[in-house]
Amino acid sequence: xxxxxxxxxxxxxxxxxxxxxxxxxxxxxxxxxxxxxxxxxxxxxxxxxxxxxxxxxxxxxxxxxxxxxxxxxxxxxxxxxxxxxxxxxxxxxxxxxxxxxxxxxxxxxxxxxxxxxxxxxxxxxxxxxxxxxxxxxxxxxxxxxxxxxxxxxxxxxxxxxxxxxxxxxxxxxxxxxxxxxxxxxxxxxxxxxxxxxxxxxxxxxxxxxxxxxxxxxxxxxxxxxxxxxxxxxxxxxxxxxxxxxxxxxxxxxxxxxxxxxxxxxxxxxxxxxxxxxxxxxxxxxxxxxxxxxxxxxxxxxxxxxxxxxxxxxxxxxxxxxxxxxxxxxxxxxxxxxxxxxxxxxxxxxxxxxxxxxxxxxxxxxxxxxxxxxxxxxxxxxxxxxxxxxxxxxxxxxxxxxxxxxxxxxxxxxxxxxxxxxxxxxxxxxxxxxxxxxxxxx
Amino acid sequence: xxxxxxxxxxxxxxxxxxxxxxxxxxxxxxxxxxxxxxxxxxxxxxxxxxxxxxxxxxxxxxxxxxxxxxxxxxxxxxxxxxxxxxxxxxxxxxxxxxxxxxxxxxxxxxxxxxxxxxxxxxxxxxxxxxxxxxxxxxxxxxxxxxxxxxxxxxxxxxxxxxxxxxxxxxxxxxxxxxxxxxxxxxxxxxxxxxxxxxxxxxxxxxxxxxxxxxxxxxxxxxxxxxxxxxxxxxxxxxxxxxxxxxxxxxxxxxxxxxxxxxxxxxxxxxxxxxxxxxxxxxx
Numbered sequence: 173x174x175x176x177x178x179x180x181x182x183x184x185x186x187x188x189x190x191x192x193x194x195x196x197x198x199x200x201x202x203x204x205x206x207x208x209x210x211x212x213x214x215x216x217x218x219x220x221x222x223x224x225x226x227x228x229x230x231x232x233x234x235x236x237x238x239x240x241x242x243x244x245x246x247x248x249x250x251x252x253x254x255x256x257x258x259x260x261x262x263x264x265x266x267x268x269x270x271x272x273x274x275x276x277x278x279x280x281x282x283x284x285x286x287x288x289x290x291x292x293x294x295x296x297x298x299x300x301x302x303x304x305x306x307x308x309x310x311x312x313x314x315x316x317x318x319x320x321x322x323x324x325x326x327x328x329x330x331x332x333x334x335x336x337x338x339x340x341x342x343x344x345x346x347x348x349x350x351x352x353x354x355x356x357x358x359x360x361x362x363x364x365x366x367x368x369x370x371x372x373x374x375x376x377x378x379x380x381x382x383x384x385x386x387x388x389x390x391x392x393x394x395x396x397x398x399x400x401x402x403x404x405x406x407x408x409x410x411x412x413x414x415x416x417x418x419x420x421x422x423x424x425x426x427x428x429x430x431x432x433x434x435x436x437x438x439x440x441x442x443x444x445x446x447x448x449x450x451x452x453x454x455x456x457x458x459x460x461x462x463x464x465x466x467x468x469x470x471x472x473x474x475x476x477x478x479x480x481x482x483x484x485x486x487x488x489x490x491x492x493x494x495x496x497x498x499x500x501x502x503x504x505x506x507x508x509x510x511x512x513x514x515x516x517x518x519x520x521x522x523x524x525x526x527x528x529x530x531x532x533x534x535x536x537x538x539x540x541x542x543x544x545x546x547x548x549x550x551x552x553x554x555x556x557x558x559x560x561x562x563x564x565x566x567x568x569x570x571x572x573x574x575x576x577x578x579x580x581x582x583x584x585x586x587x588x589x590x591x592x593x594x595x596x597x598x599x600x601x602x603x604x605x606x607x608x609x610x611x612x613x
Numbered sequence: 614x615x616x617x618x619x620x621x622x623x624x625x626x627x628x629x630x631x632x633x634x635x636x637x638x639x640x641x642x643x644x645x646x647x648x649x650x651x652x653x654x655x656x657x658x659x660x661x662x663x664x665x666x667x668x669x670x671x672x673x674x675x676x677x678x679x680x681x682x683x684x685x686x687x688x689x690x691x692x693x694x695x696x697x698x699x700x701x702x703x704x705x706x707x708x709x710x711x712x713x714x715x716x717x718x719x720x721x722x723x724x725x726x727x728x729x730x731x732x733x734x735x736x737x738x739x740x741x742x743x744x745x746x747x748x749x750x751x752x753x754x755x756x757x758x759x760x761x762x763x764x765x766x767x768x769x770x771x772x773x774x775x776x777x778x779x780x781x782x783x784x785x786x787x788x789x790x791x792x793x794x795x796x797x798x799x800x801x802x803x804x805x806x807x808x809x810x811x812x813x814x815x816x817x818x819x820x821x822x823x824x825x826x827x828x829x830x831x832x833x834x835x836x837x838x839x840x841x842x843x844x845x846x847x848x849x850x851x852x853x854x855x856x857x858x859x860x861x862x863x864x865x866x867x868x869x870x871x872x873x874x875x876x877x878x879x880x881x882x883x884x885x886x887x888x889x890x891x892x893x894x895x896x
Contacts, residue, residue, distance in 0.1 A: 237714065237717065238839060241714075241717060241834070241839050241842075242836060245718075245721070245833055245839060246833075246836075248833060249833045278833055278835045278836060279836035279837045279838075280836050283836055291836040291837045291840060292840070293836060293840060297836075
């Protein structure tokens with residue numbers, strides 16, 4: 173069986189490759205025939221660096237063995253267990269709650285948290301995980317990001333020991349699902365002016381929360397909500413709300429054409445009584461939510477490139493297979509140029525994400541770095557997905573080819589967690605020292 | 614069951630080979646004590662190429678991974694440990710430096726420790742079932758293993774020999790092509806998938822079992838386990854230390870690609886077909 177199944181590919185073309193490669197290496201080679209005869213003996217001396225379009229700048233060479241194992245193991249899970257579900261999940265707008273439990277079993281929820289049933293791994297590993305999930309679907313990665321960075325992280329960073337013991341292990345296992353409520357119908361890029369209010373009642377030692385949040389991933393099916401509300405002192409604080417609290421409802425948002433495989437909804441609070449033990453005490457002001465968002469944005473920077481990689485690989489395979497005018501589409505210059513652009517952006521993007529991950533692990537990263545890479549990865553990925561869709565022609569609009577799903581999803585990914593333009597303003601402020609968020613100041 | 618305290622450990626053999634697209638001979642060949650062979654499987658799009666000197670196939674730069682049958686064997690060993698029927702699972706692989714990755718994968722799945730039998734260079738290219746089984750027989754004696762589980766065959770060379778040879782060398786009973794194995798007192802009940810159907814046998818421990826496809830579904834290594842695997846030990850051993858000579862008794866004369874498929878011939882009628890078959894001497 174071993175040799176029988178050798179596909180009769182390219183002995184000839186292979187010879188050419190070896191031949192050319194060995195030739196270019198050896199300045200001393202007398203003639204092509206010498207190079208070929210000496211064959212492998214000479215090549216062992218000068219190891220030739222092969223260009224690998226799948227990993228153009230050898231990202232793998234910069235990862236630790238553990239990171240590679242984590243990436244490979246999780247990639248296998250994503251391709252074997254998530255990929256088969258996504259077509260119908262996206263088409264019929266179904267959220268498979270089970271995937272949260274499955275990911276919990278694999279230990280990839282809240283992976284950077286130490287203790288409480290979490291793996292305690294590096295931020296680079298978190299990025300690699302996000303990339304693999306988003307290679308399948310951005311909606312699935314959104315679910316994972318919310319659980320890990322926007323629910324588990326604030327409880328871990330800003331919560332009491334009791335809150336951590338109570339919620340983190342169950343969140344890590346995927347037993348309970350959380351959501352993050354910051355954005356409001358009238359306050360998206362401008363969360364500081366939020367309308368949701370939290371009033372303290374000294375008699376019952378509770379807070380009364382009133383307001384509404386929108387575009388909340390997971391909310392229709394979430395068990396807990398980490399909601400940010402303005403207190404009477406004008407400062408924004410975080411509260412853990414649980415499903416079942418009176419006055420709390422989470423209607424689903426209908427008619428979404430992006431991230432359809434993930435459930436998105438609102439959080440409506442009509443005088444919800446929240447015990448004071450559910451306040452996240454260790455932070456006040458917008459630093460709280462922004463700390464969480466930065467955590468999630470880092471994962472998105474990696475993730476978006478995973479989606480871009482899928483689109484690039486899919487477009488490459490399609491254009492190699494499809495014959496028009498007697499040749500594969502990939503034979504055409506316009507097609508190759510598009511792929512060259514995709515390859516370049518992905519390779520460069522990944523290297524920058526790796527550097528950012530290492531800086532975060534060394535505690536040397538600034539938020540503007542994360543803004544820069546979230547913006548870059550999302551913008552470039554959206555572009556790559558659109559180009560790839562175009563390369564597939566008519567088939568590109570069919571969800572069976574998956575690319576159109578990524579195109580739709582990346583519209584949301586480019587927008588949430590800070591729009592492309594908002595991150596530009598964050599960087600602009602860092603560059604010039606002048607803020608351009610508001611007028612007249 | 615009282616037997617669990619007597620079963621010292623299950624040795625897991627990992628066969629690591631690099632194969633391109635299922636069924637190509639690969640570099641590392643290490644039987645896993647538990648998994649007879651963890652085949653290294655090149656699942657991706659790498660095309661198999663015959664080396665220009667026709668002594669084998671190109672394995673440089675080809676990604677190696679665990680043999681699927683060996684993965685099943687590791688999974689079975691870990692299941693036995695989880696049921697507290699065995700005390701320790703040892704994953705073993707023979708080959709060059711890179712097989713350590715495969716051993717780590719077994720550790721990440723739950724094996725307790727690993728043994729890397731170093732075989733590299735020319736020795737590795739000619740390493741086959743006979744040498745591997747000798748290495749494993751020696752190791753089994755040294756480690757005092759009670760059970761050896763391996764994959765039934767490597768998907769690169771499809772030899773399906775190592776498990777059986779180990780059993781012969783150790784004079785242990787063997788249960789091959791296992792689709793079910795149950796420990797009952799001091800005997801292992803093995804349901805074997807054979808051509809005629811399913812055969813159930815009971816073999817006394819210590820024994821060798823080779824895993825077939827339906828024995829179980831291997832688990833994904835979880836993140837915490839992958840991180841724990843870093844701390845687990847992998848011991849380094851050379852075949853000479855075990856008193857094994859890895860010199861091959863086989864010489865590969867040549868390796869060729871299969872012949873190009875010839876065009877077929879269309880005929881108009883059944884009579885024509887019969888006529889052509891007679892011409893070709895087939896009828």
